Amino acid sequence: MHYRKLGDSDLEVSEIALGSWLTYGVGVAKEQARNCLRQAFDSGINLIDTANVYGRGAAESVLGELLREFSREDYVLATKVYFPMSATDRGLSAAQISLQLDGSLARLGTEYVDLYQCHRYDHETPLEETMAALTQAVDAGKVRYIGFSEWPAEKISAALAMSGVAKFVSSQPHYSMLGRWPEAEVIPVCRENGISQIVFSPLEQGVLTGKYKPGQPPPRGSRGSDDASNQFMGDWLKNEVLQAVQTLRTLADEAGLTMAQMALAWVLQNDNVAATIIGASRPGQIVENAAASGVRLDVATMAAIDKNLRKVIHR
Numbered sequence: 261m262h263y264r265k266l267g268d269s270d271l272e273v274s275e276i277a278l279g280s281w282l283t284y285g286v287g288v289a290k291e292q293a294r295n296c297l298r299q300a301f302d303s304g305i306n307l308i309d310t311a312n313v314y315g316r317g318a319a320e321s322v323l324g325e326l327l328r329e330f331s332r333e334d335y336v337l338a339t340k341v342y343f344p345m346s347a348t349d350r351g352l353s354a355a356q357i358s359l360q361l362d363g364s365l366a367r368l369g370t371e372y373v374d375l376y377q378c379h380r381y382d383h384e385t386p387l388e389e390t391m392a393a394l395t396q397a398v399d400a401g402k403v404r405y406i407g408f409s410e411w412p413a414e415k416i417s418a419a420l421a422m423s424g425v426a427k428f429v430s431s432q433p434h435y436s437m438l439g440r441w442p443e444a445e446v447i448p449v450c451r452e453n454g455i456s457q458i459v460f461s462p463l464e465q466g467v468l469t470g471k472y473k474p475g476q477p478p479p480r481g482s483r484g485s486d487d488a489s490n491q492f493m494g495d496w497l498k499n500e501v502l503q504a505v506q507t508l509r510t511l512a513d514e515a516g517l518t519m520a521q522m523a524l525a526w527v528l529q530n531d532n533v534a535a536t537i538i539g540a541s542r543p544g545q546i547v548e549n550a551a552a553s554g555v556r557l558d559v560a561t562m563a564a565i566d567k568n569l570r571k572v573i574h575r
């Protein structure tokens with residue numbers, strides 16, 4: 261496993277990180293989650309990502325229990341705030357940040373998180389209030405560093421322009437060979453300001469592993485076959501996308517990689533990316549995916565990926 265510095269922080273994070281959306285505390289049984297976490301540590305993964313909203317606290321609770329077998333100094337723990345936790349609890353007001361952070365710390369069984377991320381931008385709360393509340397959390401020692409996920413570039417710049425507040429060190433965008441959205445605005449503003457990307461859904465929830473075949477039902481036991489989870493897979497399960505993805509298999513073979521490894525390595529070619537967060541429903545996926553760390557894709561392979569996917573890339 262290779263490690264990269266997270267923005268202007270002093271955190272060194274593993275290039276492959278482990279997330280917990282739709283998996284731990286929700287779809288994956290606790291013993292399997294334990295095996296995944298043990299495999300992650302064995303593979304050198306040190307960044308664990310979660311959110312208060314995953315399973316409405318269930319993911320944090322399971323992680324809090326399972327992480328007890330590891331030393332707190334040996335991993336970087338990241339969680340998030342914003343999405344509704346009840347009919348009335350949501351957003352990034354000072355009151356919510358205080359309430360939700362204490363809830364996350366209690367469930368995670370820790371006195372601090374290394375990274376506290378605003379899960380989206382809250383258009384109903386003044387940015388000054390959010391930044392002051394995040395700064396207070398840092399000053400109280402409950403949060404080491406702060407980040408955001410999917411904020412508009414102008415709001416990132418507005419936060420960076422404020423004085424006397426904690427500074428963002430990380431951005432968590434949706435980014436993959438198929439989804440290039442952050443390249444236009446978010447990555448440039450982050451690169452100039454000591455903010456790294458920790459990318460989510462780099463495999464487009466499994467689509468870029470090549471296991472979903474055009475014209476065939478999703479494999480049994482996969483996220484795509486589960487109606488509770490596949491609602492977030494959007495257009496990626498359409499035949500046109502799946503056909504284009506299948507053309508990557510030869511490129512991966514030539515590079516000596518699996519399709520999942522090539523998709524993860526593609527994200528890591530961008531030097532503003534510190535880590536790419538995978539989801540894993542079983543330990544074998546972690547073994548396979550962790551091997552993408554340190555892989556260099558040559559110019560010809562990068563160009564061929566763009567050519568093969570050109571009709572289905574979203575920007």
Ligand SMILES: NC(=O)c1ccc[n+]([C@@H]2O[C@H](COP(=O)([O-])OP(=O)(O)OC[C@H]3O[C@@H](n4cnc5c(N)ncnc54)[C@H](OP(=O)(O)O)[C@@H]3O)[C@@H](O)[C@H]2O)c1
Pocket residue numbers: 278279280281282283309310379409432459460461462463464465466467469471481482483484520537538539540541542544545546548549
């Ligand atoms: N900030 C945000 O708004 C946001 C949004 C989404 C996610 N996230 C974070 O990012 C993390 C990763 O997101 P994601 O789960 O969408 O990531 P992903 O890595 O794109 O997809 C993960 C899923 O793909 C399948 N998979 C993974 N490796 C595989 C392999 N080698 N072979 C075959 N199938 C494989 C598994 O599903 P099956 O085995 O069930 O098919 C796995 O759960 C989340 O856990 C969360 O922490 C953040």
